[in-house]
């Protein structure tokens with residue numbers, strides 16, 4: 001079996017005037033991986049996808065898609081793409097758009113099958129101009145799969161979807177991945193990356209700040225979150241990295257929950273309802289981006 005990466009990005013830098021959108025980014029994605037790219041607004045996520053799909057050229061560095069140059073049309077045969085914004089021809093019907101896109105590929109997914117997969121079967125005869133925002137988004141992701149791609153790039157795939165729509169789309173992405181497809185997706189929804197991705201790449205200010213498995217990212221930060229109720233200032237104890245308080249409800253973050261609880265008991269402060277759990281991806285992500293900001297500032 002080939003071990004050639006599905007996507008290979010080596011030392012890529014891309015500037016827009018004075019803005020360094022990507023700063024020496026390297027990333028290999030193996031066939032069949034599901035990778036989530038996470039980063040604040042303007043971090044460089046969309047620029048990275050646009051370079052991987054050949055829409056933009058890096059100023060320096062190299063990009064390979066299944067071993068080829070993504071700027072060459074033949075290389076993109078096995079690629080499906082959902083950009084952040086898609087313009088659908090408003091007077092074409094949903095079924096016609098799917099048919100039109102599919103015809104660009106040698107072995108397209110049959111229209112009815114693709115529409116069924118994305119819960120759009122009832123809308124096949126609706127003009128795309130008459131779809132809701134969420135329906136348009138589902139169609140945009142469905143179109144990425146029309147040509148049975150081996151690799152898909154999804155830029156904020158579930159933006160604007162309600163909870164039901166989001167979960168339905170996650171299921172479709174999972175099915176694609178379970179069948180062996182490679183997925184690179186960006187998201188602002190941390191729960192989305194947590195729900196889908198096996199590997200998380202955190203990007204901030206054009207640089208890769210972390211690249212690890214989901215579990216690795218969470219343990220790298222290693223914070224524990226302690227919640228409890230108390231009328232006292234329970235955050236003024238050693239080892240507390242961060243704390244929030246709303247009335248008597250406290251949320252305390254610490255790398256060592258056992259030491260914190262011992263110190264709390266020794267302090268004699270009253271408390272009730274103590275709970276300890278690991279940090280969420282959101283907390284881990286906040287820590288990483290904050291650490292980066294501190295490094296840059298120092």
Ligand SMILES: Nc1ncnc2c1ncn2[C@@H]1O[C@H](COP(=O)(O)OP(=O)(O)OP(=O)(O)O)[C@@H](O)[C@H]1O
Nearest residue numbers: 016019020021039040041042043044045046047048
């Ligand atoms: N065509 C362009 N012209 C000028 N600057 C650009 C252009 N495209 C991107 N940039 C800048 O490059 C940086 C990275 O933008 P990019 O869209 O890649 O970020 P992003 O992580 O996708 O952000 P968001 O989450 O807001 O979509 C930003 O500072 C952005 O303003």
